[in-house]
Amino acid sequence: MSLATLTKDWAATSYGFLDASAKRELRRKMLKAIAVPGCQMPYASREVPMARGWGTGGLQVTLTLVNPTSVVKVIDQGADDGVNAASIRRFISRVSGASETWDTLGASIVQSRHRIPEEMMREDQILVLQVPNPEPLRGVEPNISIARQMHADADYGKLWLTLYEQIVRKGRIMQGASYPSMVNGRHVMTPSPIPRWDVPKLNMARHLTFLSAGREKRLHAVPPYTRVEPLVFSDRPYLVEDHADLTCRRSGVQGFFMNELPQDGGGSVFEVSDSNLGIKALNKTEGAPTEIGETWYRNGEYSA
Amino acid sequence: MLTVAPPDAVELRANATFEALMWSLSRPGDVRTLPEAGFGAIVETLVDLECAAYADTPEMRARIVASGAMLAEKVSAADHVFLSELDSADIAELNCGSALYPDDGATLVLACAHQGQRLRLTGPGINGSKDVTLAVSPGFWAMRDMLCIYPEGFDIFFVDGTSVIGIPRSTKVEVL
Amino acid sequence: MAYVATRGGEKAIEQAERLFRQDLGTIDAARVETIRSTMPYLIDRVMGEASLYDEELAALALAQTGGELSEAVLVLRAWRTTQPRLAISRPVQQHEILTQRRISAAFKDIPGGQILGPTLDYSHRVLATDVLEGKPFAPPEVDKAASPAPAQQPSLAEWQRQQGLVAPANASDVAPEDIPDLTREPLLFPASRAHRLQSLARAETGGVLALGYAAMRGYGNAHPTVNELRIGEANVVVRHPRGTEFSAGRVRVSQAEVTSKEKGGYLELGFAATFGWNEVKVIAAATLDLNSDEAPVGSAVHEEFYLYHTESVEASGFCIHFKLPHYVTFQSILDAMRDAKAKKAAAEAKGETYVAEPEEEPAL
Numbered sequence: 001m002s003l004a005t006l007t008k009d010w011a012a013t014s015y016g017f018l019d020a021s022a023k024r025e026l027r028r029k030m031l032k033a034i035a036v037p038g039c040q041m042p043y044a045s046r047e048v049p050m051a052r053g054w055g056t057g058g059l060q061v062t063l064t065l066v067n068p069t070s071v072v073k074v075i076d077q078g079a080d081d082g083v084n085a086a087s088i089r090r091f092i093s094r095v096s097g098a099s100e101t102w103d104t105l106g107a108s109i110v111q112s113r114h115r116i117p118e119e120m121m122r123e124d125q126i127l128v129l130q131v132p133n134p135e136p137l138r139g140v141e142p143n144i145s146i147a148r149q150m151h152a153d154a155d156y157g158k159l160w161l162t163l164y165e166q167i168v169r170k171g172r173i174m175q176g177a178s179y180p181s182m183v184n185g186r187h188v189m190t191p192s193p194i195p196r197w198d199v200p201k202l203n204m205a206r207h208l209t210f211l212s213a214g215r216e217k218r219l220h221a222v223p224p225y226t227r228v229e230p231l232v233f234s235d236r237p238y239l240v241e242d243h244a245d246l247t248c249r250r251s252g253v254q255g256f257f258m259n260e261l262p263q264d265g266g267g268s269v270f271e272v273s274d275s276n277l278g279i280k281a282l283n284k285t286e287g288a289p290t291e292i293g294e295t296w297y298r299n300g301e302y303s304a
Numbered sequence: 305m306l307t308v309a310p311p312d313a314v315e316l317r318a319n320a321t322f323e324a325l326m327w328s329l330s331r332p333g334d335v336r337t338l339p340e341a342g343f344g345a346i347v348e349t350l351v352d353l354e355c356a357a358y359a360d361t362p363e364m365r366a367r368i369v370a371s372g373a374m375l376a377e378k379v380s381a382a383d384h385v386f387l388s389e390l391d392s393a394d395i396a397e398l399n400c401g402s403a404l405y406p407d408d409g410a411t412l413v414l415a416c417a418h419q420g421q422r423l424r425l426t427g428p429g430i431n432g433s434k435d436v437t438l439a440v441s442p443g444f445w446a447m448r449d450m451l452c453i454y455p456e457g458f459d460i461f462f463v464d465g466t467s468v469i470g471i472p473r474s475t476k477v478e479v480l
Numbered sequence: 481m482a483y484v485a486t487r488g489g490e491k492a493i494e495q496a497e498r499l500f501r502q503d504l505g506t507i508d509a510a511r512v513e514t515i516r517s518t519m520p521y522l523i524d525r526v527m528g529e530a531s532l533y534d535e536e537l538a539a540l541a542l543a544q545t546g547g548e549l550s551e552a553v554l555v556l557r558a559w560r561t562t563q564p565r566l567a568i569s570r571p572v573q574q575h576e577i578l579t580q581r582r583i584s585a586a587f588k589d590i591p592g593g594q595i596l597g598p599t600l601d602y603s604h605r606v607l608a609t610d611v612l613e614g615k616p617f618a619p620p621e622v623d624k625a626a627s628p629a630p631a632q633q634p635s636l637a638e639w640q641r642q643q644g645l646v647a648p649a650n651a652s653d654v655a656p657e658d659i660p661d662l663t664r665e666p667l668l669f670p671a672s673r674a675h676r677l678q679s680l681a682r683a684e685t686g687g688v689l690a691l692g693y694a695a696m697r698g699y700g701n702a703h704p705t706v707n708e709l710r711i712g713e714a715n716v717v718v719r720h721p722r723g724t725e726f727s728a729g730r731v732r733v734s735q736a737e738v739t740s741k742e743k744g745g746y747l748e749l750g751f752a753a754t755f756g757w758n759e760v761k762v763i764a765a766a767t768l769d770l771n772s773d774e775a776p777v778g779s780a781v782h783e784e785f786y787l788y789h790t791e792s793v794e795a796s797g798f799c800i801h802f803k804l805p806h807y808v809t810f811q812s813i814l815d816a817m818r819d820a821k822a823k824k825a826a827a828e829a830k831g832e833t834y835v836a837e838p839e840e841e842p843a844l
Contacts, residue, residue, distance in 0.1 A: 015311040019562050020318070021664070024352050027322045028383075031350075032407040034329045035459040035472035037428050041407045042666035047557035052797025054804065067319045068311065077808045081489035084804055090490070095308045114808040132801070143777050144784060145669045152403035171823040176813035184428050184474060186455060195812040204431075208330045215794045217666045223330045226428035241815040260811055273808060353657075354664060 016063045017095040022046045026064040026219075030210060033221035038183025038228075039151070040134050045217040055088050056214030058111045058130035062092055065109055065126060070098040073107035078115040078257070078273035085113070102276045105293045114177065116198040118256050118274040119293035120304060121207035123224065129192040131213035134220065136180040136190040156188050156231075163231060172239065173232070182229045189220055191228070197240045197257045201296050201304070203228040244300025248272040251281035255300030314348065321349040325461060328470030333425045333434035335418065341466045343386050346413055347371050351384050358382035360389070379410075386413045390440060395447055398458045406455040409473065416440060416462040418469060424478040425471070435480070436469060438462055442479040449477075504546045515539040524732060524756025525549075529792045530556035531663070531682040533731045533755050550684075550796035557793055561663065567718040568656040570725065574635035577733065579712040582633050586707050586739065592633040597711065636708040637737060637749060646739075647746040669784050676772075676783055680765040681754045684792030691786045692764025700771035700781040702740035704763070707749065709736045711757045731755060736762035738770050748773075 014020065022044075029043045048056050048063075066072065074089035076082035080102040088111065093100050101107050104117040111128040121127060137147040140158040150156070159180060166174045177193040181202070191199050192211050202209060202222050212219040222228055232238045246258045249269045256277065258270035272278040283290040296304045311319070317339050324336040325346070338345060343364060351357050353372035358379050359365045364386045368375050376382035379397040387394060401409030420439035426432075440462075452458065457473030471477065516523060516539035526538045530553045537556060545551035581597025584590045608617045640646040662678040671679070680688065696704060711734045715727040735753035742748070750770025752762045771781035780786060789795060 011309055013308050014562060015308060015315050017308070017562065019564070020315075021352050021354070022561070023318070024350055025354065025664075027325075028350055028355075028411075029407065031325060031329055031411065031459065032409070034326065034429075035409075035457075035474060036406045036455045037474060039406055039455055042668060044663065044665050046561040046663075047554065047793060048561075049555070049558040051554060051800055052794045053799075053801030054797060056797070064322075065319075067316065077805050079489075082805060083489040083493045086489040087493050097308075097310060113804075114806075132798075144788075146777070148404060170820040171827070172816065172820055174816050174820065176816050177809040193806075193809045195808055197812075208326075215798055223429040225431045239816075239819070241812055242819065243815075257808075258811075259807055260814070273811075 013095065015096070016066055017048065017091075018046060018060065018063050022060075023064045026060055029219055030061065030064070030221065033210065033219055034208075034223050036187070037222055037226045038181075038187035038189040038220055040189075040218040040220050042218055045214050048214070050088070050091070052215040053132060054084060055111070055113060055130040057212035057216075057219065058113070058128045058210075058214070059088060059092070060214060061128045061210045061212045061219065062109055062111050063096070065128075066092060066096040066098050068097040069108075070096065071101050071106055071108045072098045072111065073101050073104060073109070073117075074111045075115060075117070075275075076113045077259075078117075079275040081275070102279070104274075104276065105291060114193050114195075115257070115273060116194055116201045118272075118277050118295050118297065120201075120296050121205065123206045125207045127207055127209040129194070129209060129211045131190065131192045131211045131218075132215070133178075134190060134211070134213040134216050134218040136178075136188050151187060154186060159188065159231065164233070167233070167236060173236070179230050182227075182231060183222060184226055185229075187220075188231065189222075195241055195257055196230070196238070197243065197297075199228065199230050199238075200240070200302050240302070244297075246270045248278055248281075251278040252285065253278065253281045255297055256295070317345050318349040321345045324468055325349070325470065328461065328468050329429075329459065329472050330470075331429045332427065332471050332475040333430065333436045333469060335467050335469055338463070338466045338468055343367070343413055343415075343463065346461070346463070347384075347386070350411070355384055356382050357384040357386065359386040360391070360394070364388070382410060383408070384411050384413070388415050390414060390416070390444060392443065392447060395444065396451070398451065400451055400453070400456040400458055403456060406457075409456060410458045412458050412460045414460060414462055416464060418462065418464040418467055422480040424480055425475050426478070427475040429472075430475070438469065445477050445479055500546075504543075507540075507543045512536065512539045512543050515542050521757060522547075525685055525758055525761075526552050526556065528754040528756045528758055528761065529553045529682055529684055530560060531678075531755065532556050532560040550792060553684075554793050554797070567728075568659075569728070570656060570717040570719075571659075572714040572733065574708075574710070574735070575632055575638070577633075577710060577712040577714050577735075578631045578730070579629075579633045579710055581712070582708065582710045584636055584706065584708050586636075586705050590636050590708075591639050593629065595629050595633070633710075640707075640747065645747050646749060647744070667787060671783055671787065676769065676787065677752065679787045679791070680752050680769065682792070683761070683765065683787075683790035684795060685758060685761045687790035687792065687795060688761050688764045688768065688786075691780050691790060692767045694780045695767050695771045696764075699779065700767070701774055702748070702750075702767075702771050704738035704740055704750065704767045704770060706763060707737040707739045707747075709759060709763065710734070711759065732757055734758050734762045736766040738763065738766040740770055 025044055029041045033041045048059055050056055072089060072092050074085045076085035089100050092098060104119040109126050113130040135147050137150055140162055141147045163173050177195050178190045179196050179199050180188050181191055181199055183189050191202055204225050206224055208224055209222040230238045243258050244255055247254045248271050250271055253272050257273045259273050260268045260270055262268050280290045280292050320339040324338045328334060328336040344367060347367050351371045351373045355373040356376045357368045357373045358376040359368055365375055379385055379394045380399055399410045417439040419437045422435060422437050425434045452473045454473060459472045462469045516535050523535050523538045527533050541552040541556045582595045611617050637646050641648060660672050660674045662675050667675055667679060713730040714733045716729055716731060717725050718728050719725050733753060734757050738750045739747045750766040752765030752769055754762055768781055768786050772783045775782040
C-alpha cells in the first residue's frame, strides 16, 4: 500500500458537494430506511451551505442520489419558484450538473417542502420530502429517547388518545398537516407537514419516497406499494381539506388543493397550490402543446 | 465562488451501484443491473472506515481492509457481510439489530445464481406478489423467518454477475 | 404566461443577496487580516462553535457575513464538513498544555500556583472614549515577573486524586481512531462521554451560558466551584505513518473543571474544553456537565435538553426557518378549524348542546 493509493488529487469541492464518506453513510441509512418502512433512521447529517431547517435533510438525500443525467424539480408549498425552492434547485444543479425542471412528469427527483405534486408520480421517480420534525410522538412525548422506546414497543396509545380527545372536544380530529400515519402496519411516521389532502398519495404509491430531517438527523422512507394509513377511528372517516369544489382564479382548474388569498373587504379567492399544474392548465387553454399527467384526484375525489 | 468538477469514474460507479441497490431493495424481486460484476463496487459504494465488514474469501477481505473498514473476525460483529457461498452457520450469526435500532441489522451480500428454487414474494415494494427464482435452499428461508422478527432482521442482496435482487427484512418469502 | 410573471423567486433571491453583499463592500485580504489580528476573542469564539481551528478562515467567514455570528459559524461548518480527516491527534493532557492562565477558586493557593495571566476580570470596564477624540490608546507595558512561571502546570485534579478527594480516573486505553466522532455519527442518548464533551465544545456560547446560568441559579442540583480554569496553547500531536509522533502546530484552548459536592466519598467534577479562549463558555458548559448525571428528564440540565438546544447551527437555522412560507400547513389548520366551527353551529341550530372547550391547537 502506498500513499498514492490512499489519496486522491485535491479538489476544492466534491462532486455533489458531499464528500464520499458522507454519501456512503447516507446510502447505508437510506437502504435501511427502505428495509424498515416508516422507521426513523439516525444519521450524522453533515452541515451543508444552507441553514438548518431550510431543507438540509432533503438536500443531503438529493445530493446522494443526483448524477449529471438527473432531472431535478424542487417545490416549496407546491410552487417551483418559491424563493427557497429556487435557491435549493440552483444549488443542486450548480454542484451536480443535473438539469432543472418545473414539470413533475419530466423530473427524476422531486424535492419538496410541504406538498406532493398533483400529477401522479411514476415507478422510476423519487420523491424527497423535507422534514422539520421527524417524530410523530413529539407532541405527546418530547423526550426523544422515550419516544424511540415507544416506537420499539409499537406503543402508540398516547397518540390515539390525543386524537380521541380531539373528537370528544371538537367533534373532529383537529390535526392539520403532518397527519400521523401507520406504515406497513408497524411504524407510525409523520408524512412531513403535507396537508391531509396529500397523505393518500403515499399509500401504495408507484414511486419511492424519502423523508429526511437534517436538523434532527433522522430519515425514513416509504417504498413503492407500501401501506400508509392515516390514524383514524373506524367510525370517523379520514377527512381531507374541503377543497374539492374550489376553483383556481387564474387557471380555472378545480378539484385540487388551493392557496387561499384573503381579499380587501372580506372574502377570499383561490389559486391552485401546485403551481406548475396551474401553468400547464393555462397553457392548454391558450392552445399551447401541453401534457398534463394523470392526477391522483379527479373532480376533487381521490381515485388512484 | 463554487466550482465543481464533473464526477470521476469512481463517483459515477458508486452512484450507479447505489441506484441499482436502492431500486432492488425498493422493489424486492426486481432484477437490477450493477455497473460492474461482483462485490467490489458494492464495497466502494457502502463500506468505509465507519463500518465493520466480514467476508469469506481472502480477496474480499483484502478489499475490505483497503476500504478502511474494520475487518470483522466473526459474522456477528459485522454490519456488512460478503459471502461467496451460503453457510448456515454464518447466517445464524447475522446481526439483526434491535427493535430500538433496527438499522443495526446487517446487510448481507451473497453471490447467488438467479435460478433454482421458485419463491413468491409479498410485502412493501411489491404490487400484489412477485415470483423469483434463486439458488437458495428452502432451509435458508425457514432460518430467516426464525431470525428476523420484524422490525429486527437483516437485508439481502443476491448478486449474480452484474445482476442483483434485493430482499429486505420486510418481504415475506413463500417457498413454492 | 401571466401566472408566471407575478412570481419571480429566482431573481428576487439573487437581488436580495446582492443588497446584503453591497452593504459590506469589497472584501479583500487586508480586511480579513485586520479582523484576524484585532478580534482574537471573536475569532476564538467562532472557531470553537465551528469546531474548525483556522484563524484566517474564521476571519474570512466573519468578513463575508459582516459579523453575523451564526452565519459565520454555518459557513465554516459547511466548509469543514467537506474536508478529509487526515489524522487523529493524541488527546491533550492537562499537564502538557502551555499554560498562560490558570486559576482555582477552590483553594487559596494550589500546587504550581495561581497564574492570573491575561484577563479583564479585575479591570474597570470604562470605555476609552479618548480614542474617538484622536488620542490613540497605547497599552502600558507589562512588568516582567522576577522569575517566569513554568510553561506547564500540574493538574489540580491529579493532586486531589492523590489526596483521595477525587475518584481515581478510569483511564481507558481507547485508540484515538476509536473515539466516537460527533461530526461523523448522530448524537444518540444516553450520549457517550466523548459525544457530550464534543457537543459542548462546539455549542453556541450564548446558549451554553443561558442554560449553565439557569443551572447556577438553582434550576440544577449543583452549585459550581471552579476547581481549575485554564487557558493556554496545546500541541496537536499526530503520528507519522512511519510511527514517530510530532506536533503539527499549536491551538489555543480553554478548559474548566468545576466541582460541587461529594458523591460516594469523592468530589464530583464537571468538565468542558473548547478551541480558543472562551472562559464563560467552558465554565457554563462544565456546570451543565456537572449537573447532568442526576438531572430530571426534561430539565434544562438534562443532557438531551441542553445538547440539542445549544447546537448553534441547528438552533439558529430552525429559528430563521420560520420566515419561510408556511401557507400550506396554515391552510390545513384553517380547514379543520372552520369545519369544527360549522359542526358546532349546526349542532346548536338543532338545539343540541355542544361542549365548548377552550380553543387550542393540537399538540402534534
